[in-house]
Amino acid sequence: MTSSFDPIPNIERLIRPELLGLKPYEPIEPLEVLSQRCGVPVDKIIKLDGNENPYGCSPRVQRALADYSYYHIYTDPLQRDVRQALERYVGVGSEHIVMGSGSDELIDLTLRLLLEPGDKVINCQPTFGMYSFSTAVCGGQIVDVPRDSAYAVDVAAVKKAVDPRTKAIFIASPNNPTGNVTLRDDILELVRTGIMVVVDEAYCEFSGQTVAPLVLDHENLIVLRTFSKWAGLGGLRIGYGIFPVNIADLIFKIKPPYNVNIAAQVAALASLADLEYLQGVVRKIVAERERLYSELKRLGFLEPLPSQANFILCRVLDGPSQREGSRQIVNELAKVGIFVRYYDTPLLRNFLRISVGKPEHTDALVGALRRIGGSQ
Numbered sequence: 001m002t003s004s005f006d007p008i009p010n011i012e013r014l015i016r017p018e019l020l021g022l023k024p025y026e027p028i029e030p031l032e033v034l035s036q037r038c039g040v041p042v043d044k045i046i047k048l049d050g051n052e053n054p055y056g057c058s059p060r061v062q063r064a065l066a067d068y069s070y071y072h073i074y075t076d077p078l079q080r081d082v083r084q085a086l087e088r089y090v091g092v093g094s095e096h097i098v099m100g101s102g103s104d105e106l107i108d109l110t111l112r113l114l115l116e117p118g119d120k121v122i123n124c125q126p127t128f129g130m131y132s133f134s135t136a137v138c139g140g141q142i143v144d145v146p147r148d149s150a151y152a153v154d155v156a157a158v159k160k161a162v163d164p165r166t167k168a169i170f171i172a173s174p175n176n177p178t179g180n181v182t183l184r185d186d187i188l189e190l191v192r193t194g195i196m197v198v199v200d201e202a203y204c205e206f207s208g209q210t211v212a213p214l215v216l217d218h219e220n221l222i223v224l225r226t227f228s229k230w231a232g233l234g235g236l237r238i239g240y241g242i243f244p245v246n247i248a249d250l251i252f253k254i255k256p257p258y259n260v261n262i263a264a265q266v267a268a269l270a271s272l273a274d275l276e277y278l279q280g281v282v283r284k285i286v287a288e289r290e291r292l293y294s295e296l297k298r299l300g301f302l303e304p305l306p307s308q309a310n311f312i313l314c315r316v317l318d319g320p321s322q323r324e325g326s327r328q329i330v331n332e333l334a335k336v337g338i339f340v341r342y343y344d345t346p347l348l349r350n351f352l353r354i355s356v357g358k359p360e361h362t363d364a365l366v367g368a369l370r371r372i373g374g375s376q
Helices: 031-038 059-069 080-090 102-113 130-137 155-161 185-192 212-219 247-253 262-272 275-299 322-335 359-376
Strands: 047-048 095-102 120-123 143-144 166-172 196-200 221-226 239-242 301-306 310-317 338-342 351-355
Touching: 031 322, 047 351, 047 359, 059 262, 080 095, 080 239, 080 262, 095 102, 095 247, 102 166, 102 196, 102 221, 102 239, 102 247, 120 130, 130 143, 155 185, 155 301, 166 185, 185 212, 212 221, 212 310, 212 351, 262 275, 275 301, 275 310, 275 359, 310 322, 322 338, 322 359, 338 359
Parallel strands: 047 338, 120 143, 120 166, 166 196, 196 221
Antiparallel strands: 095 239, 221 239, 301 310, 310 351, 338 351
């Protein structure tokens, strides 16, 4: 007997229709792919496109991962050891902290908690693409509010965009890709709207500025952070959020039980036990950021923006056209194994983002840019 239900044709009818046309988030490529593309060995690649820490993780992390004996045992779903260590680092009680598989997972979990289909999220463009991507995946609607000419959040415009369906406002501080910090008073003014304000502090160690303590006094403020940048753990995917206690409890309810793997937790604990080393690395990156800014400014065909993160956004000032000029620069750098971030969006069409590397990376980059500039 044959069934009248044929599961093969038109299987897409079972899929949420708004996801069928979803534009995927565009991640950066791994070293092996970049090496194959340009013909430069992996160990000679200068990777300045992902805001990764060029110094890698703490040596204690490598020893801790090698010495750990219980990879066959499921990790603690309540993440108690890392949360208690973070309590000392962040200065808030562990009951406010939830770990995620990178802060990306916490963006997703926060939106799953808040959004019903058609609810709105305010996004201050240009900014990190995961806010709009995760909103779409969770069935929400993005409301883009452009930043001002200095890339500061336009607080008045954000407040004007709030309506009864608005559930969250995302603010990256320092902002990716512009590198500027949002003022504490501006964040507090947005908190007073009563909408959930999510401040993404992925790069806060490089700016020395945070609003994390404010979470204790505001039930609609969330701060997200990561170990990917300052601690060099990007490949292990571990981030954390600082939440009002009732929101933290709800995030624990909806997250997968073992969402942060044990290797990532071991690495995070070892990082927090080696703060003197890692803070020294942060100081080196900040110093190199200032040198890179000065070198880029001297080239004449790039306009670097001041940054409080571990990257610098640059406007391309000349070339066959600004757009083609930026694309040409990226392509020419790739030929010699140097990779920077290229944007092809309306607000960033003539811009490049360059991560801060080691001093020798800056020297190689600037030398290559001088040769490119001389050939234009």
